Amino acid sequence: MDSILALMQSPEAWIALLTLIVMEVVLGIDNLIFISILTNKLPPDQRETARRVGIGLALVMRLALLGTVAWIVKLTTPVFELFGHGFSWKDVILIAGGLFLVWKATKEIHHNVDPADHDEDFIASTANASFGAAIGQILLLDLVFSVDSIITAVGMTPHLPIMVVAVLVAVTVMLVAATPLANFIEKNPTIVMLALAFLLMIGTTLIAEGMGFHVPKGYIYAAMAFSALVEVLNTLSRNARLKAKAEKRAMH
Template identity: 70%
Template sequence: MTDLFAILADPTNLVALAALVTMEVVLGIDNLIFISILTNKLPEAMRGKARTIGIALALGLRLVLLSFVAFIVTLTKPLFEAFGHGFSWRDLILIAGGLFLVWKATKEIHHNVDANSGDDMFEKKGPGPSFGAAIFQIILLDLVFSIDSIITAVGMTDHVPIMFIAVISAVTVMLLASAPLARFIEKNPTVVMLALAFLFMIGMTLIAEGSGVHVPKGYIYAAMAFSALVEALNIFARRRRAKAG
């Protein structure tokens, strides 16, 4: 505890902590969108429990991985080289996670706009995913996002206690925001499509990062923020027209 106070007494470490908390919260948005969309397909009585378990698993995975920081760092060492890029375990995990996100987003978009079936993402005409299947998919993506999160943390500070505080703070924000975000997504079908488009874009970004192509995160999140702003204006306009009518 004394060591923690000594670390936090350094203004440089406080700045690093603030920056890392912000970065972890931003990275957690991707994870939270996926959890919200997936759990909204479950029966209503199970959704809150699934979200809580999903976010608790995200926290648990991050804390466990932080305990093996020295091992996590070795995941960035190249295993083999192909196409002029040295692929590491981290690259392979990011590519696998990106492919899963692209597949999942494409599947859900197709399901949501299929004119022949007339299905909506939240209509229960057919069997939805089981509770266990939803949790399994959440675990897979939690693992991908957790490894990326920890490697990002290692690149920003050398102090493990700061990493722990940042991760716990970010996951706490995810927990508080999960229910409101899920309700908002459920009540606004057009937001579902936007969120799925975000997941598709995030998946492609993970594949690019794993293939050695650096994609500045600022561009990705700026595009997401602009799209969210446009959708918010559309929702506001629709509500005004509904009141006027």
């Protein structure tokens, strides 16, 4: 208790907390985009529940990992060497998660670009994705993003209470933003393609990080923000043109 009171009175601790909250929220965007796209494929009455379960699992997983910080730190220790590069369990997890994201995003992009080029079973499975399958895929990506998130937190502060508060705030933000983001993506088909492109880029980045190539996160999120801004401007322009056409027809 005394240590927590000391942290509350420390300006450095508050700065670390605010910085870590921002970092955790930003890192959670990747997870949130994936959850939004995946749950939008479920029947409407299951989507909200799936989002809450998926984000709830992310919270449980991150808090559980925080309880094993000493073990998490060891995940960065190389366990085998390949082509002259030492790979840790963190690298293996990032590569596996990156490959899954690339596969999933490529598959969804193919389906969106050429929906006719699929057999009936595939169409049925994507149009009526099962709740269990969606949660399973969310859980897999939760693990990847949680490991990355917690290792980032450990690198920024040694204080466990700060990490816990940052994770709780970040996941709460995800919970609040999940449904509005998913609805926005669903109502704007071009946004779906942009979000899938983001997932493809994130997956590639995870693979690169796992292979030992450091990719500054700032560049990735700056590119995502710029692309999203351009798409929002395109959407506003398109809506303005449609509104003008509707008003012109009404006048005639």
